[in-house]
Amino acid sequence: VNDEVCEKVGVTFSWAQANELAIYGFCAKRVTEQSGANQFSREVNGGNIYFYKHAELLDDPELRKLINESNTTFISSRNVSLSVQSSRNRILELSREHRSSIKLSIESMQRTMNIMKSEKYKDWIKVLNNIDQIWHLCELLHLEVFPADTVLPKLLEWxxxxxxxxxxxxxxxxxxxxxxxxxxxxxxxxxxxxxxxxxxxxxxxxxxxxxxxxxxxxxxxxxxxxxxxxxxxxxxxxxxxxxxxxxxxxxxxxxxxxxxxxxxxxxxxxxxxxxxxxxxxxxxxxxxxxxxxxxxxxxxxxxxxxxxxxxxxxxxxxxxxxxxxxxxxxxxxxDHTILALVDSNLNLAIKHLLYTADGGWCAVHLTNLLDLAGCLNNNTREEHIDFEQMLLDYGEMLMSHQSYWQVGLTYLEQCKVHGWEAMRILLLKLPLTSEEKALKIIAKAKEYNLNDVVNDICKVMAMARLRNGNLSGALTWTLMSNDAQYTNYIADKYLRSYAMGCSDSEIGCSQALMNLGQSVLISSRLTFLAKYCEFHTLYEEDKTKEAANLLIRLIDSKVAPKYFWFTLLLDALPL
Structure with missing residues (x-):
């Protein structure tokens, strides 16, 4: 860390989120207690806080294949019916699918290293080989059903x-x-x-x-x-x-x-x-x-x-x-993980797996299968495995990457308690880099009935267009939000802008308001704006009589804001 404060006093770190460290300067101070014993306390010494994110898992093309394939298997696993007798066989099939994905990743990494003549994936191959061994043993001892006295053939196979x-x-x-x-x-x-x-x-x-x-x-x-x-x-x-x-x-x-x-x-x-x-x-x-x-x-x-x-x-x-x-x-x-599996302490084995350098990938997917098979023992507080928290952490990590936010949602939706709230928060944190990205997020939010997320994103996009002076674009996004108050605000902005100097040009909003039907009734300002756009359309089509009648109704209804009355009178002069 290239920081003057850190160089002087030293550094420490705290976890900021699942795959991110916050690093900052601190100083250890001696504190003498009443008993006379010396204790040391850490004191933050100001300066900057540096965030370091471990993103290799999500950025590497070989590992991304593993994440995508395992996600497909995970989605399939959530459709396993626990009441069907054959469900255990299906869980075994899914377990073997995961292990097949691991082996394919290892083989692909080895081929890449041979072509590149480098050791780029050496550490990852070791990690994945260890995961495969652990998973295989867990599969043989705890997912397969066998008599208690025939465990040795399973161990030999392993x-x-x-x-x-x-x-x-x-x-x-x-x-x-x-x-x-x-x-x-x-x-x-x-x-x-x-x-x-x-x-x-x-x-x-x-x-x-x-x-x-x-x-x-x-x-x-x-x-x-x-x-x-x-x-x-x-x-x-x-x-x-x-x-x-x-x-x-x-x-x-x-x-x-x-x-x-x-x-x-x-x-x-x-x-x-x-x-x-x-x-x-x-x-x-x-x-x-x-x-x-x-x-x-x-x-x-x-x-x-x-x-x-x-x-x-x-x-x-x-x-x-x-x-x-x-x-x-x-x-x-x-070794500790293998020992826990041999001792049939699956909860402890999972806790060890959470420390594996795979971002929680193995722990989440193996725990999912063990949970479906009814193998986990959560009777005591000490042994309890919080599977929902594991899904939340893994889903949050995936959603922190621009390419995986949609994959992350499939894990968060399985969290019964906090999943939907996490989806709301994380979807709103996604950077809206383009209209296409915003529309994708909105589509996903609608899929999960997160209407408040849809409204908030539409408001953000509308405000961005408003800052750029694009009133038509702002109005389009506002209409998608179905927020009466905000729609009223944007429509009012449009009318004020037109009233203050745009009377010699096209109002330019008719395209956005066409075919809205009863949607224009969401706000009084929008209703007036729609009718005013209709007046301009009739006038441009030389339907003077219809345009005049509509303008008279607009003036007579007194729906128009006071600052717009003069504009309506000016529009009446050519008629």
Whole structure:
């Protein structure tokens, strides 16, 4: 901030609105309390206040696509009938539409960076990737309906999306290794094998093990047999939880028996693999070697120690894994959000999302779907999520941009308490840069039955024309406002102007007053002006008799203001 006061005393800031900071100079002063304790207070030191707005989200062409696409999905979501049984499936479809928009934005940004050979969107790609991961996990755990003891398959599906690089590496190894010896040709061979194993890709793991240089030996044959027979619990497996548990323990016992018999002793890396899947208690140190995050560690550990874990037990396992990655002090905002979702604390997850650098985009649209699905818990004041306030903030941010004010209205109209008042205020704050812009705003205001907004905008436009000396234009806008008092004022201005020196020229308002019908009765001055314009039209068409009769009626009615009587008498002379 290039300011003399700020340079001398320092700066601080306050939020001015959703995406705007007010920055100003301040000085910290020491205040001694009665207790003798020293406190510091901040004191504003005059000078200017600088407003800085974060507008990148709304100005960037790639991000604008995301905003427009998500708005279409949002509008569709508000038509979901909550009473219909299939509504949950529809909500899932809408969730996937949002995620598809995110992925398309990421791909488009990557293409743009490749073409421009720059890293312009590097930070945004990271933000959107994090949002996609959070959204995907929320979708799997809370928008989809599944039995409580089948949560692990959902977690595996989620982590596999995070480890897409493993599939690419595995495909590369398989493609280039049609014969044995893949471990000799690819230094990353065992890392890929272990990675695939820990995300439950057992068939891919077996396929890679068959490409090992010693694949025909007994240890690898035994490992393949055990991996082929690993029990996998699903809703369709036909086993109860207790039956599966018995089968699982039997399989684990077989693995440990083979390890203890020395079946894998000749191949240390294969032995490590079988030890990892065969131990009863989780070997965190061994698992951590192949996991880069606490949530990858949690899912991999549960895969081989508790495959029928219940969703309400995830928090316990998550905290164990977090400790192995340095504890909660090492967690970032993304981690806290994931942890809240794992703990089924959706309200806390949303509060974390509000701090994401996307202007509230993710928080608003994800909360909308969770609200429609009935997933939010607003029973206590501490956990309450004010969805209306989120919509108000997001809608206000959109309406602060000249290209998005119409989009912003679609969010504000969903606010039952303060939405309409916010629409009134924000529509009136929009700059009236042209008649076309004013007419668009008026059309939207009429669509939402905001007649007071229509009237106020018409008055502003009329006053602007009046300041420019365009009385005809001012009268046209005044007629649109349907405001009797203001119409009277403009009509009077017109008559005074004509009376003070325009009697030798056309009055010029007949075009604006044609075909108004009973609308001219809105004010006495306008009624007189309309009839006076009619008199001029008749006179110009050489209908002298009709013009004279009309002029006599105007004089006789005494509707004309006193300052206009002389003008009427002058008009009577040629007749």
């Amino acid at each position: 982590t596999r999306m995070d480890r897409a690089d493993l599939d690419e590496l595995a495909s590369e190894i398989v493609t280039s290794s049609l014969t044995k010896g893949a471990d000799l040709r690819h230094p990353e061979y065992w890392e890929v094998v272990m990675g695939l194993l820990l995300i439950g890709r057992f068939d891919s793991t077996r396929a890679l093990l068959k490409l090992h240089s010693e694949a025909e030996t007994v240890p690898f044959f035994e490992a393949d047999l055990l991996l082929r027979s690993i029990p996998i619990y699903t809703v369709c497996c036909g086993l109860s939880a207790s039956e599966f548990n018995a089968r699982w323990k039997g399989w684990k016992s077989s693995v440990r028996s083979k390890i203890n018999s020395g079946a894998f002793a000749s191949c240390p890396k294969l032995l490590k693999l079988m030890t990892l899947i065969g131990s009863d208690e989780p070997s965190f140190d061994l698992f951590k070697t192949y996991c880069s995050t606490w949530y990858q560690l949690m899912v991999s550990m549960l895969l081989f120690t508790d495959p029928i874990v219940k969703i309400h037990d995830l928090n316990y396992h998550a905290n164990q894994c977090i400790e192995y990655f340095g504890g909660r002090s090492k967690l970032k905002l993304f």
